Amino acid sequence: MLTGCSLPSHLPEVTFHANGKTIRVEPAVYCDIGGDNCAERxxxxxxxVPPGKVVQISVDGQLADGIWEAVxxxxDAAGTxxxxxxxxLGKGEDFTxxxxxxxxxxxLLGIEIHEAAAAVLETGQPLLRGYWAVEITA
Structure with a gap:
């Protein structure tokens, strides 16, 4: 069971804008800073998003201060x-x-935003703290 101090009271959101529409997404899964006490949210x-259109991604300041990436x-045109x-990205520099x-x-078929936890895996990769997902239709 999660306690009040395990996760922040305000969970960071990610904003996606494409084709004249904007959506805000809460994390699908979010953990404490050490990568523990995870909760599906x-x-x-x-x-x-029609072919050829871009997607603007804007992350909450909490994510931008840490480390994040978009996957x-x-x-492709060949169907692969x-x-x-x-x-x-991040480190206080990348908000969009x-x-x-x-x-x-x-x-485009889907987007995930990954936030790194403070812990690192044996491979040297950051442990995932949370992720935000968007399903795309044409």
Missing amino acids: GQAGKLR FLYR QQTTGTGL YTLALPDKGDQ
Whole structure:
């Protein structure tokens, strides 16, 4: 059971804007800063993004002060699903990111925002503290 001091009272939200629509998404899963005491919180957001359109991503100050990344799934013109990401962002410098796919005909399928915890895995990768998900329709 989670206690009041395990997770912050205000969970960070991520804002996604595309095709004239803006949505705010709560974390699907969120843990304390050490990557423990995790709780399932929100559901995936839904956003319509036609091929060739960009998505503006804006993160809460709490995420921007830490380390975060955007990971996205898309289908290329040949019909092959691809996964790629932004690499690590944040550290008090990155509050926004514009997601544009490599080619105009590529169709975005989904986006996840990952926040790193204070802990590090044996591989040297940061432990995931929370993630925000968006399902995309054309």
